Each structure stands twice: as C-alpha cells, then as structure tokens.
Amino acid sequence: MNLFRSEEHVLRWLGRRDPGATITVVKLSELAHAWWSDRLAADWRPHAREQNQAILDELGLTGDFWRLP
Amino acid sequence: VDAELLEVRNATYGAFVELGRAPSAEEVAVATDRTSAEVEAVWRELHRAHALVLNPATNEIRMANPFSAVPTAYRVQSAGRWWYGNCAWDALGICAALHTDGRIETSCPDCGEAIAFDVRGQRPDDQRLLFHCLVPAAHWWDDIAFA
Numbered sequence: 001m002n003l004f005r006s007e008e009h010v011l012r013w014l015g016r017r018d019p020g021a022t023i024t025v026v027k028l029s030e031l032a033h034a035w036w037s038d039r040l041a042a043d044w045r046p047h048a049r050e051q052n053q054a055i056l057d058e059l060g061l062t063g064d065f066w067r068l069p
Numbered sequence: 070v071d072a073e074l075l076e077v078r079n080a081t082y083g084a085f086v087e088l089g090r091a092p093s094a095e096e097v098a099v100a101t102d103r104t105s106a107e108v109e110a111v112w113r114e115l116h117r118a119h120a121l122v123l124n125p126a127t128n129e130i131r132m133a134n135p136f137s138a139v140p141t142a143y144r145v146q147s148a149g150r151w152w153y154g155n156c157a158w159d160a161l162g163i164c165a166a167l168h169t170d171g172r173i174e175t176s177c178p179d180c181g182e183a184i185a186f187d188v189r190g191q192r193p194d195d196q197r198l199l200f201h202c203l204v205p206a207a208h209w210w211d212d213i214a215f216a
Binding site for chain 2: 001002003004005006007009010012013014017019020021022023024025026027028029030031032033035036037039040042044045046056064065066067068069
C-alpha cells in the first residue's frame with residue numbers, strides 16, 4: 001500500500017506483476033479519514049465488516065478488488 | 070464486545086498517543102490495574118480479532134493501526150510528534166485518528182525520490198500522487214505486514 005509519483009512509476013514498479021488498484025491521494029485521504037477517525041474515541045467499537053464495506057462503497061471503491069472477506 | 074477487551078484496548082491506544090510509542094504490557098497493566106500477564110492475554114485476543122497486531126516472537130505490539138510500533142517508510146508529523154504509519158493509508162489515518170493536520174514523508178517505491186506533503190483540513194496538498202494497493206481487500210489480513 002504505497003504512494004507513487006505518477007502512473008508511470010506505478011507501472012514500472014509493478015513490472016510483470018498483475019496490478020492491484022490505484023486511487024488518487026485525495027481519495028486515499030477521504031478513505032483514511034472515514035476508516036480511522038474514530039480510532040481514538042472513548043466510545044470506539046470495532047467496525048463490523050458491513051460498516052467497513054459501506055465506507056468503501058460510499059467512496060466508489062467497489063468491485064471484487066474492494067470486496068472485504 | 071467484551072468490556073475488559075475494550076478497556077485494555079483503549080488504555081493501550083491512549084498510552085501509545087501519550088507516550089508517542091507503543092506501550093509495554095507493564096505500562097498498560099499499571100494503567101488498568103492488571104498484571105502484565107493479564108494484559109498480554111487480552112492483547113492476544115485483540116490480535117486474533119484484528120484490533121491490534123503483535124510481534125509473534127515477543128508478544129509486544131507491532132501495530133496499533135494506524136500507528137506502527139516500529140520504523141517504517143511512512144513518517145508522519147502530527148500533533149507535535151513524529152509517528153510511523155504501517156503504510157500510506159495508515160499514514161493518512163494517523164492524521165485522521167488524531168484529528169489534526171500533518172506532514173507525511175516517504176519515498177516513491179519505484180524511483181526512490183523523496184515524497185513529502187502536508188495534509189490540511191483532511192486534504193493532501195500534493196494532489197498528483199497516486200496510491201497503489203497490490204493486494205485485494207479479501208486478502209489484506211492474510212499477511213497484514215505485507216499488505
């Protein structure tokens with residue numbers, strides 16, 4: 001789960017490996033804030049799978065790649 | 070969720086932020102009026118529940134996601150301290166968890182060139198950067214340190 005300077009750098013780093021998923025750092029920040037913002041809250045409770053899947057879905061991160069087990 | 074697990078988990082995270090590093094079992098034991106062995110037993114349950122990650126060789130905390138207990142390629146300056154994120158997602162997650170702006174420093178895995186940007190109001194100021202996730206979501210916890 002890395003940051004790259006551009007798509008060209010992603011592709012060169014992948015080499016012959018199958019690509020995973022690429023999103024912008026702006027989208028990643030939206031994801032991180034939706035996913036982690038309650039982590040230090042006194043009333044924190046573990047996220048249910050459905051809760052985490054909803055976060056991904058709401059950000060448009062859909063399809064098999066983003067399907068949680 | 071078991072109240073004991075939550076208490077130890079919250080004390081562990083609280084100590085991590087207060088100390089700026091992973092707490093020892095002894096430190097959490099003092100904070101929660103338990104023995105170190107009791108804290109370690111709860112940590113193992115939390116590890117199994119993916120609520121934190123232990124070093125299997127030592128039973129010390131390896132990750133209290135998004136925080137890393139060990140140095141990584143993702144350094145985060147936030148809330149007056151430097152932290153390590155487990156990955157790019159977690160690096161931004163540290164700003165999210167602390168509810169603060171921050172600065173993230175890493176390097177491009179392809180060319181090695183330094184990458185540094187500020188996060189203000191939840192927005193990275195270098196919006197050209199891309200995040201690549203190699204492992205599908207279904208397999209993130211197969212090997213969380215790799216993912």
